[in-house]
Amino acid sequence: MGKTLVEKIWEKHVVRSIEGGPDVLYIDKHLIHEVTSPQAFAGIEKRGVPVARPQQVVATADHNVPTLNQHLPIREELSRKQVEKLTENCANHGIELYGLGHQYQGIVHVIGPELGFTQPGMTIVCGDSHTSTHGAFGAIAFGIGTSEVEMVLATQCLMQSKPKLMRINVEGSLNKGVVAKDIILYIIAQISASGATGFFVEYAGSAIRSLSMEGRMTICNMSIEMGARGGLIAPDQTTFDYVQGREFAPKGEAWNKKLADWKELYSDADAQFDEEININAADIEPMITWGTNPGLGIGINGHLPTTETLSEGEKRNLKKAMEYMGLQEGKTLKGMPVQHVFIGSCTNSRIEDLRMVADIVKGRRKNDNVKVMIVPGSQQVAAQVRAEGLDKIFEAAGFEVRQAGCSACLGMNEDKVPAGEYCVSTSNRNFEGRQGAGARTLLASPLTAAAAAITGVVTDVRELLG
Structure with a gap:
């Protein structure tokens, strides 16, 4: 076998x-x-x-x-x-x-x-x-x-201990305005924040293979948010091209030897997984979370769940999350005012993420009621932002560009969201108090975050894409 x-x-x-x-x-x-x-x-x-x-x-x-x-x-x-x-x-x-x-x-x-x-x-x-x-x-x-x-x-x-093994196949082409963050938020919403507990997850399928390395990192980054021990994607030419020439990557003959080994890293056709899930990429729209764990998410045009068909335990959890978030069951998030937008974290602070945001906001200005922070994931990303002139685009839009760090992903530093205020965040967790005591976090992609920054409300980014 x-x-x-x-x-x-x-x-x-x-x-x-x-x-x-x-x-x-x-x-x-x-x-x-x-x-x-x-x-x-x-x-x-x-x-x-x-x-x-x-x-x-x-x-x-x-x-x-x-x-x-x-x-x-x-x-x-x-x-x-x-x-x-x-x-x-x-x-x-x-x-x-x-x-x-x-x-x-x-x-x-x-x-x-x-x-x-x-x-x-x-x-x-x-x-x-x-x-x-x-x-x-x-x-x-x-x-x-x-x-x-x-x-x-x-x-x-x-x-x-050797983990159980799960494969999640995402097949097909992604819709306009849908990116890697939407894929993983959709998966977690489908299987819940505990749906992969005890598993190591391999992501596969044409939609996964079509992603850049930055997109693949976003997917694997949030594996833990559905309870998985970890997640991985088989390396391919996209992987090899990304690694080659980097500061501490193998060079010369060492590279050739490593490359030959890396090309053998894939699951065999008759490999057995403990569980397998299939997802149609066409079913995914821009996603946003509404609750206090990453599994509580909906499509941007969807409605919050209702308690009608839930068990008593599920009803209590739903009501607790909605009370903390100041939301009502059955309502939509679209059009809801937000006070903060955070674009950064180990999930979405790479140069591709920031280019994505710059493409949306170029020539536009942020809403006056929203505070926007752009936090590059590293000094090298920050240098690239300056070299490409993205900082000028962000500053012209009224965004604040900061220095590298985890920043407002978590309440362990000075970059906190005030109690009771809403933040559309490209980070990975929306737990109670994650971004500061009483902060209310809505997880989304860089595109959806950029749209909220411009409009001041939860927005379907496809309306800005034309």
Whole structure:
């Protein structure tokens, strides 16, 4: 019987199988940042254990960093201490750090691919749930907890149980105004925020193959939002073209050897999945979430659900989400005023995302009642924005262009949404308080976010596309 892509990669990285227990899995690349690494470093130092393979660890500061005046000391005390501790730990253990001021600093899941650290066939971990982003390259990539960060620092290995396997096929052509973010929001709305719990998901089908690497990263990034351990896409020529020539990608003969190996990374025709889901791309319209988890989403022209056919438990959850969001069942979101638009995060802060937004807003001006933040995912993306003149387009539209960081994706830094106010966000989570205490988050694509910025209300971007 044939093997799936996950099985092929997994089996090559098993150091030892524990009878009746997990596998000891070798980790090719370990990405770290300032939030989940301090306790892990303290743990190995307390035990007198060195970092096993510092050359396979890459660090950056992203979650807690300010996105204005990064040349100045960080004002918020806890954030400052965490970033300082990361700097100290990396210096003590010989780990490459791209800290504030470095040309490669940025969101950890943006810099890994753009620098060429992320490659097909790898195992990649990070103390961050959205590590699944790197699966877009045909890698097994997943988030780990702080104790596991310590384990990888000490051994370059991790004990993991083999996951169940799911394949989601998206076939056909996408409609106008529909992009990768809409695909994944549609999938999550269809199967729920827990619909892939315990699975590793492979995305396949003609609609997936048609996506750029940036689009594929958006899809894999949000795998965790439907409960999956991770998600991945088989590498192809689009993948190889993206990786080739990047700073830390293989060169010369090493490239040729790697390329030959990478071309074998696909699920065999007779491979068996525990579950398979088929989706017609034509059924997807621009999506937007209305609730307090990413599975509570609808098409832009759809209506909020009603409690009529729900069980008592489901009714309570629905009502709780609507009360927090200040919404009523059965209503539409279209035309609802918003006060904030955030375009950024590890989901949608790459140059393709920002070009997409610039195309919509060029020659237009934002609504006076909306505050708009554009936050590039890395210093390299920020430099590209300037080189292409996108910053001028954004500034002419009244948008605020900030410096690289996680920013308003999460309430761990200065970029928060005020209580009770609505934000159309290109980020990945809409939990209660995710963007600040009492903030109300509507997840959407960069196109839908740009449309809301221009009109001041939830808008079907296709009306602006003509």
